[in-house]
Amino acid sequence: MENSAAVVMKGITKTFGSVIANHKVNLEIRKGEILSLLGENGSGKTTLMNMLSGIYFPDDGQIFVNGKKVTIHSPKDAYDLKIGMIHQHFKLVDVFTAAENIVLGLREKGRLDRNAVATRVREICGRYGFEVNPEQKVYTMSVSQKQTLEIVKVLYRGADILILDEPTAVLTPQETEKLFNVIRNMKADGKAVVIITHKLHEVLEISDRVAILRKGEYVGSVPTSEADELSLTEMMVGQKVSLNIDRPEPENRTLRLSVNNLSCVDENGFKRLDSVSFEAYGGEILGIAGISGCGQKELLEAVAGLQSVSSGSIEYYPPDGGEAKLLIGKTPKQIRNYGIALSFVPEDRLGMGLVGSMGMAENMMLKTYEHGFSPFTSKKEPTKLAESVRERFEVSTPGLSTPVRRLSGGNVQKVLVGREISNAPSVLMTAYAVRGLDINTSYTIYRLLNEQKEKGVAVIYVGEDLDVLLELSDRIMVMCAGRVNGIVDGRTATKEEVGLLMTKLDRKEGDSE
Amino acid sequence: MSGKTGIPLVRIAKRDAVPFWKVCVFRVAAILLSLTVAGFLIMAITSLTGRPLNPIDVYKSMFDGAFGTTKRIWITVRDMLLLLCIGVGLAPAFKMRFWNIGAEGQILVGGVVTAACMFYLDALPTWTLLLIMMLCSLIAGALWGLLPAFFKAKFGTNETLFTLMMNYVAIQITSFFVDFWDKKQSHSVGIINSFTNAGWFPRVFGQQYFLNVVIVLAVTVFMYFYLKKSKHGYEIAVVGESENTARYAGINVKKVIMRTMLLSGAVCGLAGFIEVSGISHTISTMTAGGRGFTAIIVAWLAHFNSFAMILISSLITFLDRGAGQIASDYNLNGFASQMITGTILFFILGSEFFVNFRLIFRGKSAERSEKQ
Incomplete structure (x- = not known):
């Protein structure tokens, strides 16, 4: 065993039901090194790390920390071994201050000495370049501040091995850069850092070594200096792929949707949308960028008739050139009959x-079950549709009546997108359409969106990956705190420009989780 | 860390989809196991009295109590049908995840209007009277179910509390009418129309409970197709799964909630009609007798499948009747028989856990236990 190995995992296997999350995985984490754990969604990265941090217990295999064989039953055991994990979903108490969250769960004797805690927090911050105010309450923090706090919390507990699960998913490019600096400082301090991610360019930028998982199995690891995007993708997917997204020139752009001064408030009185105005054209892909929770969801739902609005108007211009129709005040069913399809992929x-x-077939009829006069539903058409979606998108399911809940996230997504595209919309709104999909399927989706665009459909694409947005969209609308912060040309805009627009406004209001 | 033994003794893991036959094996195993445990329980209790009983004899007497004579069989069937009817009535509500624990009240109001018809319309021809009683009980139950649904749909009130409190309102209404109709100051209305038999279910083909069978089976078959095949049933399933999905699909959630509870309440009201007109021929605050709650178990255990409910309600009624028989045969009080019923239900409900999860013991690797 090498001296520098902080953790060695040998033959780790974990199953959930018949799903094999990890199969005989071997992994080595070294001190003073940043390791990227790369793999598509569902390839078992998080599960593997959860076993290291005491959330799950492996079915089989051994874990060595600093050369000693260990068993990790609980997160506390992991902390005792100086292993700390920063989860994708923060585990903080909103009404507590930063310092209170840091000491929460520590079983130290005696009274809580706030000053001592604050001093140590400042000391840690100073060493690695964090900015944390120990007295700030968590609910007043931005997403990136919360993440920083999570990292400090782990360091406070003396962790030498840090695991970050998709740390950049919620950050803007600028915040990501700041985070990477901190990670480099930790590495310089001799700590072992593992970053779980599926963003290739970040892998290349930050890590020293890349370990790759595919379908729960360990593929291998390579020094980052010897890797590039294409070679990593091949290892990840297991076959050659081309990483180019087409962007055909828009033809016959026609005004399809015109939104004017749209505003809405949530039940707490927060303005979720603030005077949003934009136009969407048939034959064009309009990308929407923004940090999660800054109004994209409300905007799409308002167009689909699912969100009540306080003011503003939404006009729909039918492709046959008929009269403009006002969408506000219409039921989702009426709006759907105009041909506005919403394929919305929320967290859940x-x-x-x-x-x-319900199975695939029954899900296919969610929007069409009412057709016909019979009081009974007909399963014939939906079954046919389900069969074709299954074939076209290569959905892997035991059967058309297998509850979709049992399918993997990517397959669930394929079912949803497949249904939405198949009902020939005139406006197609997708939110996070490729979240959870493997690379091949993602590219299939991009191709399908382009196909819709060429058919004259107005495509609205809410995305989180700026690179994809910049490659796919004709125009990009950037939202920030419920407002439109700018609409840029997808062909000329830069990532920095969009990133800046995402954060420039005062962020207190629109920022939830 | 070295002090720990390593792998925990038992771990719980989620099972994948289990084939139907395997589920049946679990259920049958649970029933057999529960009968064994209950047998030992009986021996333990009776040995306290100095006369330990043979569990086999006890089970014989249970069987005898439920099926010993033709009359007993019919009573068991009659009770089973009533429980089934209420379970079938609750199924749409629970499938929609509307926690209707107000079946007791819906049964009672159905029973009260039935009794009222028997008192005031006893001059009408039999079948006309029966039809009117049936309609009235359906309407009364439906209104009783609609009220909490209306408030839930309009104001988002909690249906669990609302339906529960509606039970107490129904009990108060019932005791008012019992007092109102009670002419002999005996605190009960006695058997209604005991001389004329007006408004009683007539014997058909010589069978006293023939109509009960016909009505309940008709409702059961109807509900099966309503929930499984109809558009309404589809809407109920979607609303039950996620209101957001329902809104997204363009389903009018409020309308579905109210319509479904109208139906659920109506069927429970119908159960009140069957009880009063077809079984007891009287009305009291005990008319529902807790069946509105027992039927919740029936509906859930059957996963809202009407035909599975026939099995479950048969089992529960058998246990109930059998336990009563033991009590009288062996001079045990009611609690002993309830313990048996409780033990058996415990095992049946417990088998649900093993359908969904499996245990992994230390020393077995995941792959080996997977093969078993």
């Missing part, structure tokens, strides 16, 4: 677009 995929307990 099954919470809105699909019915988890």
